[in-house]
Amino acid sequence: MKNNKGFFFVFIATIILGVLISMNFNFKGIQSYSQLNATEYQNAVEERAALYRDIGNLQEDNNEKKDKIRNYAQNDKKNDKILDDMKTQISDYKSFIGSNNVEGPGIILKINDGTTNALEENTDEINNKLLHDNDMALVLNELRVAGAEAISVNNHRILPWSGVICNWAFLGFDDGGMEYAPFNIYAIGDPEKLKAALLEDGSHVKQLMLRKLYVDIKVVDKIIMPPTTANSNVKYMSRDESKK
Structure with missing residues (x-):
């Protein structure tokens, strides 16, 4: 009987304590929550x-x-491959605009003025045996059409946009460079194709030969070409972003 009474009181105390806890009752007499x-x-x-x-x-x-x-x-590994491809592409662009040394098979086209005789020939005949700026421009264009990938006149690297003018005994270029005869024109490309194109009937090189200028074409296995000394920075041209 005593044990039952003790159990009863403990049971009641447990219930009361549980109720106080559920009501968040603070035994110090202060509520632990505030009304908002x-x-x-x-x-x-x-x-x-x-x-x-x-x-x-x-x-x-x-x-x-x-x-x-x-x-x-x-x-x-994929990123390294992309980076390597980008570096290769940049190098190709530099070669295209003449910023790199390049080498390869090709031809050496040597052109010099013909032998003249002021005592026996008139002015027109003498001029006909001289190489002029329009002659050089046509020769360079024929080499480009024939597939020349890189061209230089003597030590002057020719760029895709290079122009040439006559400057007395010299040929001048748009970047201020000048070269004088004899002109050794180096062209990297398929040697046989380049030579055949220059010697075709109707080619300007063939016309120079008929005009009695000195012309010699040599096929070589390796040409080492220096980079351009011209400023290749683009000032006015920009990429068209409207078409992608």
């Missing part, structure tokens, strides 16, 4: 929502960074 008005409650809700958004953004950003790190780790 409508404005404070709304601010608290908004602050909680903002915190949830910040946490979500941080999680999303963290996931993106993890994905980037994973891609970098998995694609190192």
Whole structure:
């Protein structure tokens, strides 16, 4: 009987303690919560929502960074290949605009003025045996059409946009450079194709030979060509972004 009474009192005390705990009762006599008005409650809700958004953004950003790190780790070899391809492409562009030393098979076209005799020939006959700027321009154009990938006149590298003018006994170029006869024109490309194109009937080189200028064509296995000394910076041309 005594044991039953003791158990009963303990049971009642346990229930009372549970009720106090569920009511958030502070044994020091002070309530642990405060009553919020409508404005404070709304601010608290908004602050909680903002915190949830910040946490979500941080999680999303963290996931993106993890994905980037994973891609970098998995694609190192691929990225190296892309970088190598870009370097090769830049090198090709530099070769195209004449900024690099280049070498390869091709021909050496040597042109010099013909032998003249001022006592026996008139002015027109003498001029006909001289190489003029329009002659050089036509020869350079024939080499380009025949497939020459790089051209130089003596030590002057010819660019795709190079122009040539007559300057007394010299041939001048648009960048201020000048060369004098005899002119050794180096052309890198298919040697046989270049030579055949220059010796075709109707070619300008053939016309020079008929005009009795000195012309010699030599096929060579290797030509080493210096880079241009001209400024190849583009001032006015820009990429058209409207068509991709």
